Amino acid sequence: MEKIKLMSLYTDFRKDMSYIEKELERSVQSSSPIVRQASLHLLKAGGKRIRPIFVIMAAQFGTYSLENAAKIAVSLELIHMASLVHDDVIDDSDMRRGLETVKAKWNNRVAMYAGDFIFSRALTSIGNIEKAPVHQILAETMLEICKGEIIQIDFQQQTDQDLRDYLKRIKRKTALLLSSSCELGALSADADSQTVRKLKRYGYFTGMAFQIVDDILDITSTDAELGKPAGSDLLNGHITLPVLYIKDDEQFKPYMKRAFTGVMEESDRQAMLRYIRQSGAIEKAQHVSDLYLIKALKELESLPNGKSKKALTQIADFIGQRKY
Known part of the structure; x- marks a missing residue:
């Protein structure tokens, strides 16, 4: 129901999103059957497509070109997809969105190759955009995402982290890509610098909120709603914001210890x-x-x-209230 509500916010952009979805499917085609199957498996698992819709909406504030916006939207969604494949390998996750992960359906090696392939396709998609700042921003975003993956590994099961550590981590994990989606969408349409800056900041703040809500839902939702066990973040050694607030609670510490050691009963x-x-x-x-x-x-x-400003406002409201 919640997903239907979110998709209703995309109504004015349905044609554009349909075009992007087809481009995404075309982008993950490969001469290798197993890489193609693994990539399509991830793509068909769906998702909220917030990065593509942010690109489209931000581009509406300038001289809109679906072709240019789509190249950026596809590239950013592919980067997101590739990071999910790698995340599932790192966390040894078998389920995502109620379906088997690539690494569970095939194996870690196929998952890593599929992730690298999807990353490469992301660069191909944006390659024909003749705007140097776009490529610079994308390169910096990818670099920071990779740093974030390493930092997340470093912080696994580390109980001495604080709020600043957590916020820096989710910035790289989620907020930067949403921020870049808005910034690059606006740049692709030659929006003025002030508009680009405001949209970039909107994407960043929305991304921070989105990840915090995601971390809350990992605890408050059911296994069925999540498509994976509730509490998976902690079971995988990740201390999210709710846990950060009680990690020093003497009554909670035994739960956290059992979660980290993998000996936790149902x-x-x-x-x-x-x-x-x-x-x-x-x-x-x-x-x-x-x-x-x-x-x-x-x-x-x-x-x-206009319709883009209205939709961006509604999406921010949705993020604050979402249940999945």
Whole structure:
């Protein structure tokens, strides 16, 4: 139901999104059957396509060209897809969005090759954009995402991290790509510099809020809603914002230790989730997300009214209230 609600916000851009979806499918074709199958498996698993829609909406604030916007949208969504494949290998995850991950359906080697292939296709997609800043921004974004992957590994099961560490991590994990989606979309349409800057900041703040809500939902949602076990972040050694608030709680520490050592029984997992939900940590994390969304909406205030501004506002509202 929530996904239907989100997709309804894309109504005015349905034709453009349909074109991008076809381009995504075309981009992951390969002469290698196994790489093609693995890439299509990931693509067909779906997703919210927030990066492509941000590119399209941001491009509406300049001289819009679907062809140029699509090249950027496809590139950014492919980068996101590739990072998911690599994440699942790192976390040894078997399920994503209710389906087998690439590494579970095939193996780690196929997953890594598929991820690298998709990354390469991302560069091919944007290659014909004749704007040097676009390529520079994309290169810097990819570099920071890769740094983020390494930092996430370094911070696994590390209990001495603080709020600043967490925010820097989710910046690279999620916010930068959404920020770049808005920035590159606006640049592709030759929007003025002030508009580009505001949209970039909107994407960043929205991305921070999006990831915080994602981390909340990992604890508050059911296994069926998530398509994977609730609490997977902690089971994989990742301390997210709600856990950050209670990691020093003496009653919670035994749960965290069992989660990290992989000896947690199902009854323990359920008890752990109940403890976090009742601790007040969820509400504290939600408050931080809300503050980021307020900042995101502030960036839109001075932009011209129209369907894109309205949709961006609605998406920010949706992110704050989403249940999946």
